Amino acid sequence: MQTDLSSQKAILVLEDGTAFEGKAAGAIGTTTGEIAFNTGMYGYQEIFTDPSYYGQILVMATSHIGNYGVHDEEVESDGMKIAGLVTKKFSDVYSRVAGSGTLQDYLERDNKVGISDIDTRKLVRHIREKGAMNAIISSEDLDVESLRAKVKEVPSMEGLELSSKVTTKEKYTTNAENGKFNVALLDLGVKTNIVRCLTERGCNVTVYPMSTSAEEILASNPDGIMLSNGPGDPAAMPEVVAEVKKLVESGTPSFGICLGHQVIALSQGLATEKMFNGHRGVNHPIKNLVTTKSEITSQNHGFVVSMKSAEENENIEVTHIHLNDDTLAGIRLKNLPVFSVQYHPEASAGPHDSRYLFDQFITNIASHSNAELTQSL
Structure with a gap:
């Protein structure tokens, strides 16, 4: 059963204090991790299940994510490994003959929090200019100052054994x-x-x-x-x-x-x-x-x-x-x-x-x- 996300807001806050407001995607909640971007135009399910992404909030540079749903065989591990998802346009319906479900259901199944409807081009440019940093996404705490305080407590990826x-x-x-x-x-x-x-x-x-x-x-x-x-x-x-x-x-x-x-x-x-x-x-x-x-x-x-x-x-x-x-x-x-x-x-x-x-x-x-x-x- 999909969560109704039509009116659910979400906030993304970067370690340097920069904030983006958008719509909730995936599970409702809060997640933290190092923010990174992927320029791939296809294969999002394989990317999300890649264990190398453990502990990372992933920005997809491709505009539309979720449009072809998910497939039982297009996985690289036993479940989603990303810490969170950031997209421009997120589709909670899909069109694909061989599809086995929606990306929204998949994210909810693995309790992964996401945000959509933000300017991902602006976000990617910001990360490219400022470098790797931590971030927090929340669709339950919409207080930007509260999130800025929380993201400062996230440990750096440097020195982490995962x-x-x-x-x-x-x-x-x-x-x-x-x-x-x-x-x-x-x-x-x-x-x-x-x-x-x-x-x-x-x-x-x-x-x-x-x-x-x-x-x-x-x-x-x-x-x-x-x-x-x-x-x-x-x-x-x-x-x-x-x-x-x-x-x-x-x-x-x-x-x-x-x-x-x-x-x-x-x-x-x-x-x-x-x-x-x-x-x-x-x-x-x-x-x-x-x-x-x-x-x-x-x-x-x-x-x-x-x-x-x-x-x-x-x-x-x-x-x-x-x-x-x-x-x-x-x-x-x-x-x-x-x-x-x-x-x-x-x-x-x-x-x-x-x-x-x-x-x-x-x-x-x-x-x-x-x-x-x-x-x-």
């Missing part, structure tokens, strides 16, 4: 049809499509909670190790970084995505930095420095590996850069079969330009397995 909020609680395995390789996946906030991209390539994937020790993972004798995406500040995860260092040094072929990329970098002595504004969207240009080819990518991150620290490490090869701002987008270890990227090659929703990275991972696994077989003969 993977433990979204990681699996129990180990589980997804088998491929006629699986050839066994991949251990450390779940820092994994998207469903990462597992799917691996099983499609003949990998049986065992997903481990983020707190799993390297010894337990390596005891299963995996052919490859996958480090997933996830939310929060990578520098706030020293225990995980220490275990990943052991995984990397085992010599097992490894592949990291987004937060997994940052954790691999930290395990090798590199540094990470909070970005003034993160990269979030499905149209980000990346250059592969190895092949010299460019690709359009899906991205979602507010932290990045320091280019300076990578260039100063003689064991690190920078393999990819972001063409908008020349930030580091991919690395490879020169002495081990380990590589990682800052963006999302599984891209759901998004372009498939970077799916070759999964094939590269499988090639590394096959080469390593053949080398071990030769040594044993």
